Amino acid sequence: MTMSPFDNQPDPELGRLLRERLTGPAPEAFLRRLRLAVAAERADQWDVLAGWARPRVLAAAIAAGFFLWLGAWFTQSAIHDDPGITMAATLPAQTVVSSQAPAVDDIMLALRERGPR
Amino acid sequence: MEDAELAQRAVRGDPEAFGSLIDRHGLAARRAARAILRDEDDADDAVQEGMLAAWRAIERFDPARPFRPWLMRIVVNAALDARRRSKVRQAEPIAETLESGGLAPDRMAEAALLRARIDAGLAELPERQRIALVLFDAEGWGHADIAAALGVPEGTVRSYVFHARRAMRQSLGTLAEGMK
Numbered sequence: 001m002t003m004s005p006f007d008n009q010p011d012p013e014l015g016r017l018l019r020e021r022l023t024g025p026a027p028e029a030f031l032r033r034l035r036l037a038v039a040a041e042r043a044d045q046w047d048v049l050a051g052w053a054r055p056r057v058l059a060a061a062i063a064a065g066f067f068l069w070l071g072a073w074f075t076q077s078a079i080h081d082d083p084g085i086t087m088a089a090t091l092p093a094q095t096v097v098s099s100q101a102p103a104v105d106d107i108m109l110a111l112r113e114r115g116p117r
Numbered sequence: 118m119e120d121a122e123l124a125q126r127a128v129r130g131d132p133e134a135f136g137s138l139i140d141r142h143g144l145a146a147r148r149a150a151r152a153i154l155r156d157e158d159d160a161d162d163a164v165q166e167g168m169l170a171a172w173r174a175i176e177r178f179d180p181a182r183p184f185r186p187w188l189m190r191i192v193v194n195a196a197l198d199a200r201r202r203s204k205v206r207q208a209e210p211i212a213e214t215l216e217s218g219g220l221a222p223d224r225m226a227e228a229a230l231l232r233a234r235i236d237a238g239l240a241e242l243p244e245r246q247r248i249a250l251v252l253f254d255a256e257g258w259g260h261a262d263i264a265a266a267l268g269v270p271e272g273t274v275r276s277y278v279f280h281a282r283r284a285m286r287q288s289l290g291t292l293a294e295g296m297k
Contacts, residue, residue: 011282
């Protein structure tokens with residue numbers, strides 16, 4: 001053992017003694033224990049993530065469905081409430097597609113057929 | 118595969134890469150923890166705690182920097198925390214682990230004496246000197262890496278190693294010569 005305090009290189013003999021003294025029993029089992037602990041930690045992380053995700057994914061799906069339905073409902077209402085579209089639906093086809101203005105009689109006939117709202 | 122590459126994979130969430138890093142540095146971490154705690158169960162628990170803390174914090178690791186001091190700093194801090202928590206407890210001596218099988222009775226007695234001298238020498242060292250000595254002489258770390266792990270300047274590490282070696286020389290005397 002050189003044991004010089006001024007030596008800038010590791011002392012192999014002192015290093016060996018320290019390693020033997022401090023390594024401890026069953027080093028392979030110890031490393032396995034560490035790896036298992038990390039693997040278990042990772043599994044826990046996924047469980048937490050999955051536990052967090054499931055109800056939120058469900059809530060998001062329900063919300064998306066609701067908004068889709070709401071959007072469709074508004075669109076339908078807007079179509080039904082548009083007097084131009086409603087009127088066009090009751091006018092004779094030749095009146096709607098014609099390039100000329102409809103005759104007053106055609107409009108009155110359509111209004112009579114539609115009846116009061 | 119280099120530490121840096123394994124660390125990069127671990128940062129991306131590869132547990133196998135982190136497992137390989139554990140295989141590489143787990144025992145050095147155990148020796149450092151045992152140098153701090155001197156109780157093998159506490160030391161093993163501290164290393165495990167440190168490794169888990171490192172795994173949880175792996176996304177914050179900068180792959181441009183060396184992995185070993187980063188990991189060891191976390192483990193050393195975990196061991197120091199465990200030591201603070203268990204300060205009221207009496208430190209138990211390290212179990213007999215030095216190989217002495219097959220030695221004649223006089224050599225076995227000498228080996229036991231050497232173990233006792235190493236324990237006594239380590240016990241007398243201030244904590245950071247003990248860690249620096251173990252990392253430098255037992256693990257072959259450079260002063261810069263030890264400085265990074267302990268969070269002190271490199272010159273301080275040189276001083277730690279200098280004083281620790283001098284104390285160990287006094288503690289071991291000529292006894293270690295006979296163990297070669």
